[in-house]
Amino acid sequence: MWEYSDKVREHFFNPRNSGPLEEANGIGDVGSIQCGDALRLMLKVEPETEIILDAHFQTFGCGSAIASSSALTEMVKGMTLDEALKVSNQNIADFLDGLPPEKMHCSVMGREALQAAIANYRGEEWSDDHEEGALICKCFAIDAVMIEDVVKANNLNTVEQVTFYTKAGGGCAACHEGIEEILAKVMLERAGPGEVSPPPACPATPEAPRPPSAKLTLVQKIKKIEEVLDSVRPMLQRDHGDVELADVQGKKIYVHLKGACSGCMMEAATLGGIQQKMIEALGELVQVLPSSYMPAEA
Amino acid sequence: MEPIYLDNNATTRCDPAVVEAMLPFFTEHFGNASSIHAFGSEVGKALKKARSQVQALLGAEHDSEIIFTSCGTESDSTAILSALKAQPERNTVITTNVEHPAILTLCEWLEKEGYIVHKLKVDKKGRIDIDEYKSLLHDRVAIVSVMWANNETGTIFPVEQMAELASAKGIMFHTDAVQAVGKIPIDLKSTKIDMLSLSGHKLHAPKGIGVLYLRRGCRFRPLLRGGHQERGRRAGTENSASIVGLGVACELAMQHMEIENTTVRRLRDKLEAGLLSQITHCFPTGNVANRLPNTSNIAFEYIEGEGILMLLNKVGIAGSSGSACTSGSLEPSHVMRAMGIPYTAAHGTIRFSLSVYNTEAEIDRVIAEVPPIVAQLRKLSPYWSDKGPVANPQEAFAPTYA
Numbered sequence: 293m294w295e296y297s298d299k300v301r302e303h304f305f306n307p308r309n310s311g312p313l314e315e316a317n318g319i320g321d322v323g324s325i326q327c328g329d330a331l332r333l334m335l336k337v338e339p340e341t342e343i344i345l346d347a348h349f350q351t352f353g354c355g356s357a358i359a360s361s362s363a364l365t366e367m368v369k370g371m372t373l374d375e376a377l378k379v380s381n382q383n384i385a386d387f388l389d390g391l392p393p394e395k396m397h398c399s400v401m402g403r404e405a406l407q408a409a410i411a412n413y414r415g416e417e418w419s420d421d422h423e424e425g426a427l428i429c430k431c432f433a434i435d436a437v438m439i440e441d442v443v444k445a446n447n448l449n450t451v452e453q454v455t456f457y458t459k460a461g462g463g464c465a466a467c468h469e470g471i472e473e474i475l476a477k478v479m480l481e482r483a484g485p486g487e488v489s490p491p492p493a494c495p496a497t498p499e500a501p502r503p504p505s506a507k508l509t510l511v512q513k514i515k516k517i518e519e520v521l522d523s524v525r526p527m528l529q530r531d532h533g534d535v536e537l538a539d540v541q542g543k544k545i546y547v548h549l550k551g552a553c554s555g556c557m558m559e560a561a562t563l564g565g566i567q568q569k570m571i572e573a574l575g576e577l578v579q580v581l582p583s584s585y586m587p588a589e590a
Numbered sequence: 591m592e593p594i595y596l597d598n599n600a601t602t603r604c605d606p607a608v609v610e611a612m613l614p615f616f617t618e619h620f621g622n623a624s625s626i627h628a629f630g631s632e633v634g635k636a637l638k639k640a641r642s643q644v645q646a647l648l649g650a651e652h653d654s655e656i657i658f659t660s661c662g663t664e665s666d667s668t669a670i671l672s673a674l675k676a677q678p679e680r681n682t683v684i685t686t687n688v689e690h691p692a693i694l695t696l697c698e699w700l701e702k703e704g705y706i707v708h709k710l711k712v713d714k715k716g717r718i719d720i721d722e723y724k725s726l727l728h729d730r731v732a733i734v735s736v737m738w739a740n741n742e743t744g745t746i747f748p749v750e751q752m753a754e755l756a757s758a759k760g761i762m763f764h765t766d767a768v769q770a771v772g773k774i775p776i777d778l779k780s781t782k783i784d785m786l787s788l789s790g791h792k793l794h795a796p797k798g799i800g801v802l803y804l805r806r807g808c809r810f811r812p813l814l815r816g817g818h819q820e821r822g823r824r825a826g827t828e829n830s831a832s833i834v835g836l837g838v839a840c841e842l843a844m845q846h847m848e849i850e851n852t853t854v855r856r857l858r859d860k861l862e863a864g865l866l867s868q869i870t871h872c873f874p875t876g877n878v879a880n881r882l883p884n885t886s887n888i889a890f891e892y893i894e895g896e897g898i899l900m901l902l903n904k905v906g907i908a909g910s911s912g913s914a915c916t917s918g919s920l921e922p923s924h925v926m927r928a929m930g931i932p933y934t935a936a937h938g939t940i941r942f943s944l945s946v947y948n949t950e951a952e953i954d955r956v957i958a959e960v961p962p963i964v965a966q967l968r969k970l971s972p973y974w975s976d977k978g979p980v981a982n983p984q985e986a987f988a989p990t991y992a
């Protein structure tokens with residue numbers, strides 16, 4: 293079965309705050325019986341201070357759904373509503389010392405129940421902004437909806453590109469067929485009726501970069517580099533990582549990969565993805581290297 | 591407390607006699623059966639014996655109809671791909687929508703490759719409609735592949751009758767009998783079945799050994815080409831230790847067939863009756879009137895299977911579930927969905943599968959342990975109130991998104 297952390301198991305076997313909460317004044321119901329998850333979160337909020345005095349849950353779901361619900365009730369007790377709104381699904385997973393990738397949606401459900409319950413207390417409508425698709429890449433917990441969105445937004449054509457942008461496919465390769473299917477579907481839509489061409493069998497060679505109209509000054513160049521790094525940062529932070537510019541030496545751009553990114557098996561692919569974007573942004577061929585490759589000071 | 595293993599449809603423990611028979615084939619009898627010298631010929635003799643032991647359990651006419659493979663999945667793939675390759679003028683496969691992924695995933699891929707796959711539907715009890723089946727038999731069908739018994743519910747399919755019908759139309763018939771072999775009597779020579787898959791680890795032989803039965807005269811194309819092992823029908827040096835083990839396991843299965851269908855059946859029935867009488871809102875799934883003697887699959891409504899398994903595991907009881915969560919998919923078991931089991935029940939299905947090693951005392955303990963576990967999880971469920979399901983579960987709990 294799954295490798296659940298001790299914390300998950302402990303919360304499953306001894307769930308806190310389960311069952312109805314009579315004095316609840318904010319209730320959030322989320323989930324999908326189809327996927328085997330349904331969670332009701334009940335909050336008792338003190339109106340003057342908006343502090344959550346008590347929280348209970350009822351959950352139909354697997355071990356980690358019950359553990360996530362239990363963890364959530366413990367986490368939010370004593371928070372103000374505004375603080376509670378900042379709780380992310382990653383916070384819930386972290387509280388439980390991590391969840392298997394297939395189970396991250398349990399933590400997502402927890403966050404949504406919290407938002408729904410707060411909206412209910414405030415008399416607002418809450419609508420779900422998140423659509424969950426079938427899990428495609430188990431190595432990096434990337435689902436079909438996310439891949440499709442990225443493929444559409446960036447006009448991607450190959451599995452390699454999808455890996456650069458989302459990491460999906462950069463591990464064990466089991467999901468390559470699944471990614472190819474999504475690519476084929478999007479490309480079919482893109483092509484419109486009539487002009488259907490199958491996805492290229494091998495990665496298309498990157499287009500030769502166009503020469504920049506005028507050569508960038510070093511400051512302009514560094515600005516652009518920082519922009520690119522800013523654009524990839526959210527993706528890295530999602531995985532508890534970060535990136536910083538270390539140095540620029542001619543065509544070599546050295547970056548610091550931090551946190552979960554450094555040393556992970558995706559480091560090369562991450563750098564490759566950043567490099568691709570740098571080449572596009574700067575209009576010249578550059579190489580993005582980890583700071584550890586920087587030549588020692590003379 | 592000794593753990594209780596009720597997951598024998600997933601895999602079984604090797605019988606000690608099987609292990610004992612295998613051990614010399616890792617040490618003194620390490621030879622390659624193809625070699626001329628004495629090291630090899632000892633092994634060759636042992637393989638021959640094992641082949642005849644498998645032949646006996648299947649009731650095959652010739653021992654050359656037995657091809658050793660690496661697993662049930664390989665046998666399934668070999669059978670279907672062979673039929674398509676050997677009959678290029680035929681492009682259709684008929685199967686059911688409750689097959690094991692070893693068949694279904696392959697068929698999904700075949701569809702992408704341009705083949706036509708008809709999946710027979712099943713009714714609420716998991717039975718196929720024989721008239722629908724008859725209407726699909728035409729001269730573009732390369733092969734029919736229908737499981738002998740379903741791994742989740744134990745439901746038995748009328749494969750002998752279906753093979754007759756296929757044969758009358760000149761269509762090949764394959765059955766995935768991975769769950770049936772060793773549990774119910776099989777006599778292939780008196781049937782029209784052309785190919786049959788079995789897997790050692792479901793009948794107390796080791797994992798990683800399987801058999802494809804191939805009726806003499808049936809057209810065939812190998813999956814693995816190479817050396818002349820298995821008469822060139824499955825290249826690769828024989829897994830001699832496992833083949834010997836499988837032979838012994840088949841012989842033991844013959845001896846245990848009677849117990850399987852008396853004692854094991856009685857214990858299964860006792861377990862099922864014991865749970866159904868104590869727990870409300872639960873029901874057995876599949877065709878209870880015609881199923882394997884060792885399998886009981888019970889749907890516990892309004893709770894989810896993984897939680898049940900985790901709590902069972904805590905008290906030392908091993909079963910399995912058709913819930914989505916145990917497989918990491920978004921949907922519960924395709925078998926439960928095919929039978930139209932509602933989601934509130936499909937996610938809470940638990941399969942108990944027994945073997946001849948289970949005892950009455952074990953079954954009594956399971957009957958005592960399960961009810962409080964179900965009650966504990968129902969207390970957490972938003973679909974459940976103190977006394978029973980909330981008045982109208984689907985309406986009382988209407989999540990913001992579905």
Ligand SMILES: Cc1ncc(COP(=O)(O)O)c(C=O)c1O
Pocket residue numbers: 599600660661662663664690692737739740741766768769789790791798800
């Ligand atoms: C009906 C059925 N077919 C095929 C298989 C696959 O057998 P193996 O694990 O030997 O590949 C199984 C076992 O899980 C099964 O139950």
Ligand code: FES
Pocket residue numbers: 428429430431432460461462463464465466467468
């Ligand atoms: S599942 Fe995507 S790389 Fe492993």
